[in-house]
Amino acid sequence: MPRKVMQGLAGEDAVVERTVFNDIVTGLQERGYTVYGTVNEKGAGIFRPLGDAGEFSLRCTGGTMPPKDLWYPPFETLFTYDRQTGEFHTDIEETRHAVFGIRPCDVHALLALDEVFLGGEYQDPYYRARRVDLPLIVFNCVEAGDTCFCSSMGTGPGLDHDYDLLITDLGRSNGEGSERFLLEVGSSRGGELARGLRGEAAVDEDYQVKKRRLQETAAGERITLNTGDLPRLMHNGHDHPYWREVTDKCFGCANCTSVCPTCYCADIFDETDFSLRETRRKRRWSWCFLVEFGAVHGGNFREERIDRLRQFMQHKLNFSMGQYGFFHCVGCGRCIVWCPANIDIAQTGRVIRGDA
């Protein structure tokens, strides 16, 4: 195999060894980025700032929580208000975060949030400040998690756009030798990171292996959901008896929405300390699953748990299509994993559409 030193061009590729991970992480750090990657803690993957690539766990599929907090933190101060002078102060700081090992489903979730926060007439400056410089080192999934159904939602297991660097685990040649990873450059920013990395030139066979591994991953997903005509079928299924059945199991804890990579709702509140000198207006994640979410003067739009559960799932599998033109479920399966009542959005979709 010919040795190759990468030039750093978009569209360039190479087959590299695992040692290159550290070069990439170090390269990002040298450019001033805080690099987040999945770290194995108590048997689950959690996105943490990486010291070096050795801490990164390749086997953690998507991470317990999505890396959403990097571009949309659970709590943030929008502005401060000096109660004595009446002056407002907004401090929007551009962050320099990078994600090493984000998965295709989470990239799609990020693109969904881009549409929400930056796609319309009014852009969210807080979101933009965190999004503007956010290198994504994407790992294609060569192993399906127990609750993954990205291939049903069209969001994985492979990605072919919106990455800076894309890495696919090719395994070992004939099961021996060192691990081989296909590294693909997707942007000039990715190219800068790749420049000078060493590997072998990728050949047709490497792309065949990539294709086969992604096909095998998709075929290995145990959860499926036929999305054909799904919004209309979900709409028609508004009064399906299955909603009551799952509601009877549902604790109403809102874990599902809290781990969702596309949930974007927030509420706004003020915080003032005892001195009464300064008020901070804050934004925090909120969810349609909370009783308070639908509460307005004189009543509540979604008084019953069944209304809130149905709203969550209908938004993901139905309303989002009308609002944005694509599903706000990326099939990451986190809401299924972390539901203490074993409620399964894909199963619900299948039953409502009449497939189960």
Added chain:
Amino acid sequence: MTAQADKLKMAVFKFTSCSGCQTPFLNMETEILDLADHVDIACFAMASSATRPGPYDLTFVEGGISCEEDVRRINMVRQESKILVGIGNCAVYGGPQALRNFMSLEDLKRTVYPQPDLIHCFPTCKGIADYVPVDGFVNGCPVDQGHLQDYIVSVLLGKSPEVSSRSVCLECKMKENICLIVAEGVACMGVVTGAGCGALCPSFDRGCYGCFGPSADPNLNSFANLCRELGLTEDEINRKLRCIVNNAKAFREEVERHVPQPVKG
């Protein structure tokens, strides 16, 4: 510095309780100087024996109502208070001591005291709202200092205090704790318990004990089923629900649904 007469006149009273919900006021060490600029703490016996009579603008009440004397005092406190706020499990629900609501008082007296005849109390301990109109509550066992501060600041600013229907689960998720139910099979009460503690116990790998009482719309029936799936006996489930916030309606009714109620003495 606001003139004394223009300050919010505040009082803290204790009824049947352990005093643990008054302690957060004393723990406001750095904040207390700022507080003194705007608030006149006129009556707080745990902090100072120099108490002054009402009326008070804002009164916090800790403790449940468990005897005639409590009833007389809570009516007096209500009359003297513009805004009356119950703080903690005892004032909201009756507290851990409301366990006696589910037993024979005479049996209990004989078990605990050498001279049971000297004990004069009701067969029940209940929250203050069972006796007087209450303007607001702060949950917890004990309450969180930050929640008390928020309440005082909200009254000073004339706005509604923060009330959230979040479950403990959401605090776990914000801390990226690994779910004890899903990962460890622990019958954690966090799924049916209101947030406020910062998921204290689950953060140390202990299942939630339900200290902040039921969340806004908890599904106790499903929680009992979960406990059964995890191998708990009916007795263990009842003990779990009657552990700390035993007299909260949702927890109490779930126990009553599947155990015969003992005759009260």
